[in-house]
Amino acid sequence: MGSESVKVSTTQSGGRLTFHIAGELDHHGAGALMGRIEERIEALTPRDCVLDMRELTFMDSSGIAVIMRAYRRMNALGGRLFVENVQSQPLRVLDASGIDRMVNISTST
Amino acid sequence: MKEQNCVKIEFPSRSVNEGFARAAAAAFASQLDMTLTELGDLKTAVSEAVTNCIVHAYPDRLGPITMKLRILEPDTIEVQIKDRGRGIEDVERAREPLFTTGGEERSGMGFTIMESFTDTVKVRSRVGSGTTVTMRKKVSRRAATR
Numbered sequence: 001m002g003s004e005s006v007k008v009s010t011t012q013s014g015g016r017l018t019f020h021i022a023g024e025l026d027h028h029g030a031g032a033l034m035g036r037i038e039e040r041i042e043a044l045t046p047r048d049c050v051l052d053m054r055e056l057t058f059m060d061s062s063g064i065a066v067i068m069r070a071y072r073r074m075n076a077l078g079g080r081l082f083v084e085n086v087q088s089q090p091l092r093v094l095d096a097s098g099i100d101r102m103v104n105i106s107t108s109t
Numbered sequence: 110m111k112e113q114n115c116v117k118i119e120f121p122s123r124s125v126n127e128g129f130a131r132a133a134a135a136a137f138a139s140q141l142d143m144t145l146t147e148l149g150d151l152k153t154a155v156s157e158a159v160t161n162c163i164v165h166a167y168p169d170r171l172g173p174i175t176m177k178l179r180i181l182e183p184d185t186i187e188v189q190i191k192d193r194g195r196g197i198e199d200v201e202r203a204r205e206p207l208f209t210t211g212g213e214e215r216s217g218m219g220f221t222i223m224e225s226f227t228d229t230v231k232v233r234s235r236v237g238s239g240t241t242v243t244m245r246k247k248v249s250r251r252a253a254t255r
Contacts, residue, residue, distance in 0.1 A: 026124075027127060027160040027164065060156040061218040062215075065215055089146075092153070097216070097218050097221070
């Protein structure tokens with residue numbers, strides 16, 4: 001994904017599409033990441049979509065916009081979105097935003 | 110509050126500089142004995158303020174962003190992010206959660222995050238002249254006086 005400090009790879013198992021997001025997610029890399037997530041969701045129409053944040057070390061509010069966009073796309077498909085393995089700094093941002101009222105969020109195991 | 114140390118950095122409003130700004134802020138703040146959580150909070154607040162400049166102050170062009178960091182007695186770090194962009198028409202409204210003029214790529218949570226992660230956030234803005242955001246955060250511990 002060019003010079004962005006956020007990296008993403010995908011895996012699919014059954015109806016579950018997982019995006020493994022690593023590095024630092026800010027406005028600089030958010031646009032390309034959103035595009036990649038939307039493109040894969042639309043191409044594969046998964047039942048469940050997972051944003052795996054185990055290797056995401058930093059996130060600002062740009063990450064909230066990414067999650068919201070993925071949530072809307074999955075909602076439109078009648079599917080579900082899960083945000084998993086969230087590390088401590090991204091979790092503080094998610095907690096401050098109140099997004100956990102809409103999206104299933106779990107911390108690192 | 111007495112100033113103990115300060116640094117001033119100016120960079121263009123390229124989005125790649127979001128990462129640079131928070132890394133520079135963290136490097137300067139390392140002389141305070143901050144916890145990892147406090148350091149993460151500082152980096153997040155800086156990232157939000159710099160992103161606001163890039164997205165909202167200079168939507169159609171590159172412009173200068175000035176970041177000034179100060180260590181103040183006792184145990185406080187101050188970050189000032191200043192642009193000379195188009196300014197904010199209604200600061201109160203801009204600070205409301207979920208308000209954004211940045212479209213679907215923005216969450217409208219920038220000021221909310223800055224307010225949550227620092228102790229005070231002051232915003233001065235004039236339409237056509239630019240915006241200055243000044244944040245202060247008291248840290249819980251401190252290394253030996255240098």
